[in-house]
Amino acid sequence: SVGTLNLLNDPTWPHRRELVVTALADADADVVALQEVSYISAGDLVESLPQYDFIGADRGDGTQLTGLLVKKGRFCEKGETTFVYTSTTTGLYDADTQRPRPVVCDRLHNRTEDGRKGSAVTVCSVHISGENYEGVMAELRVALGNEAGLVLAGDFNQLPGPNPWMQPGAPAFEGWLDDAFVEAGVVVPMDCVDGPVNAACMAMSTSPEGQFDSRIDLVLTAPAFTAVDAHVAAKASTGLSDHPLMVTTLVQ
Numbered sequence: 001s002v003g004t005l006n007l008l009n010d011p012t013w014p015h016r017r018e019l020v021v022t023a024l025a026d027a028d029a030d031v032v033a034l035q036e037v038s039y040i041s042a043g044d045l046v047e048s049l050p051q052y053d054f055i056g057a058d059r060g061d062g063t064q065l066t067g068l069l070v071k072k073g074r075f076c077e078k079g080e081t082t083f084v085y086t087s088t089t090t091g092l093y094d095a096d097t098q099r100p101r102p103v104v105c106d107r108l109h110n111r112t113e114d115g116r117k118g119s120a121v122t123v124c125s126v127h128i129s130g131e132n133y134e135g136v137m138a139e140l141r142v143a144l145g146n147e148a149g150l151v152l153a154g155d156f157n158q159l160p161g162p163n164p165w166m167q168p169g170a171p172a173f174e175g176w177l178d179d180a181f182v183e184a185g186v187v188v189p190m191d192c193v194d195g196p197v198n199a200a201c202m203a204m205s206t207s208p209e210g211q212f213d214s215r216i217d218l219v220l221t222a223p224a225f226t227a228v229d230a231h232v233a234a235k236a237s238t239g240l241s242d243h244p245l246m247v248t249t250l251v252q
Contacts, residue, residue: 002123002180002250003029003233004153004217006243009036009064016239017041021048023234024069029247031108032069033125033153042067055106057084059099066104066125066154075108076117082106083124085143092136094129101127103140110252119252122147126154141176148224149252152177155243156216177220180227180248217246225250 007013007020021044024032037045037056042065046054049069056067086100087093093100104125110118124144128136133156144150221227229249236244 001029001031001229001247002151002153002219003027003032003245003247004034004125004155004219005032005245006035006127006155006217006241007037007041008241008243009038009041013038013041013044016241017044017048019234019238019240021045023240023245024049025051027233027245027247029069029233030071030074031106031123031151032245033123034065034067034069035125035127035155037065037067038063039065045069055082055104057102057104059094059097059101061097061099063097066102066127068104068106068123068125070106070108070123074111075121076111076115083122085140087139087143092128092139101129103143105144119149120147121149121151121252123151123153126152126156128154128156146176146222148222150177150222151225151250152220153218156218176222178223178225178227180219180221180225180250181230181246183221184227184230184248217243219246219248221248221250225252 003024005020005024008016020041024045032052034056039062042054042056045052052069052071054067054069056065058065083105085103085105092103105122107120107122109120112118122144126140140152144152219227219230227248228251231247232244233247234240234245236242
């Protein structure tokens, strides 16, 4: 199972810490992609969730990381390869800080029933700044390749409304990645906190017809995966963050 959560790097973290720790522990995902992780919140998660290893990379300014929580013992060994990709392309570059937002990947091997090394899975945590999606996805496709075990999870920050870059047949997506929530046919209720258009609402919105929409927290998978479940493990409106914790169960 793979989850994603933007922690919201702001001064309210000490008040939200226990909510986040409890939500992550209860979700019990094998891997969680995290965005907006401060060094303080990273330390708190490592201390409070000893069942996980944390890997991350910052923007080069020492303030904010993109990272992964990987459950200890779930895979054959700790990540075989950690791959950090950075770019100055619009969409993977933070206009506010003038720093690249890294894409952090870990290549893992499933553990078979007899304890041997099984199929490979590469999970990447991504935080796109909100522009040039088709260009970003095309660039990531070149950088990450067409690996059968690829999972791309994170905060994609698109604007409200349907996004043409995500439509089936778009150059960046065709034959590459599928939206796990759409594939699972999951209907997620709206969860507005401060009004009809905000990050929480966008993240919680989906369509019973399986059409692409305005969600900004996504788990995208290679076609070799089947999403057998997808759900909101913790809502943004509980005070968790300005994003929900989304979790998908995948079969390869």
